[in-house]
Amino acid sequence: MKEIVITAKNNQKIKELKALISSAKARKNSGFFAVEGVRLCRDAVESGSKIISVFYTDEAQEKYSEDITLIKNAAVSCFSVSGEIMRSVSDTVTPQGVICAVKAVKNTFAFKKGGKYIALDTLQNPDNLGAVLRTAEALGIDGVVIYGGCDMYNPKALRASMGAVFRLPVNISHNLINDIETAKLLGIRTYACVPDRDALGVTDADFSGGAVCVIGNEGNGISKDIIDACGESVTIKMNGRAESLNAAAAAAIMMWEMEK
């Protein structure tokens, strides 16, 4: 395995890595994304994802030698960089000193009768998106549909997901209404989760034959045509006074009720 030392901040590889961290467009166009930190980089390797390149500092190699060796062995190219370059690239305040460029994951899935799914309509906040993916994995959700909003390869979303991105069945949807229709054809119930006290309470919903629950955007909820496509609406009945739950908290309660 060849190891290349990069000393210039304006090195082309460093520029490309920066773009993968900061730009959803660069991720989409290249089909690659950046993964930072020992734990997430290991998750990437262990998931069988293709590791295009790894960038690491001497300090990281010393401190996490076993992990870095494992990551380097999986990577096509290995680049040693200074702490200064690492800090200029990193998305974190105190970087651990290892970042990988990884080929986008393809854990797509097809709806199955009886399956439990969550669909996200234009979630904007990467922390929320990551939190939903983490909870979905923990609770054993069969698949997550992401429609619009921020991408799951956003560094904050990756961190909040605790690596769920590498393991969880996820579809990136270009037409959520079509997906909802597909689920319905399989006899899967499709519920729009709405902050509406008159809607069906989640404890009265029937998830026994499988379900898709749609969670809406943080500010605007679910778009009307998607609510209409679902046909059924469900709500988390609240005793308190806040207007609505945070999207990640609402998703956690919905998934819990689907899976328990």
Place this chain on the structure above:
Amino acid sequence: MKEIVITAKNNQKIKELKALISSAKARKNSGFFAVEGVRLCRDAVESGSKIISVFYTDEAQEKYSEDITLIKNAAVSCFSVSGEIMRSVSDTVTPQGVICAVKAVKNTFAFKKGGKYIALDTLQNPDNLGAVLRTAEALGIDGVVIYGGCDMYNPKALRASMGAVFRLPVNISHNLINDIETAKLLGIRTYACVPDRDALGVTDADFSGGAVCVIGNEGNGISKDIIDACGESVTIKMNGRAESLNAAAAAAIMMWEMEK
């Protein structure tokens, strides 16, 4: 109402405001905290909190004139500042242009028979803390005990709480074990929430006579002496493979099960 124009970045009032935003110690020593943004500043006013001072830009005054007037009328001192000073102080990337210094809230509570409470053992992440407070308010939890960890006046916690800090009964605890003993004396059950598959499932727990559920630190969980003090442990049974839920997601599911 007197309006003072501040033009110097190193003005003493600006320095004090910065400290309230960035330093938990400054907040603790002064008994004040900073609230940023139109919505949160309004929440502060509407909760009856004492508004020590308001700092605002001309642009904010024009854009949110009704809100700013309401906030100014409630404030002891009003300071007009430039956009540049506002940006140098603000905790956000694109400041709305209004920040208040507010006297710390005193919504303390005493445990009551039959009450449903959540207690947080050393939650470190302000986003998690704020999310828990928001969910607690939405679901109608009777009170939150905060023990150690980050403070609820941290700007990120305030934002994530959506102003719940101003309305929710909250005790800052200096001895969580004492609090647990007090609850027990009232016949309130005290549960430690643990990621332990052998613990009692949350759906089998008895919340009918009131309960305190303790949620642990993001990395280390609940400290052993607090688990021992609780006497009973409860867990969220998971079908999936993640080691554990995020603290805010776990708290959301626990509070949901307590309140539904």
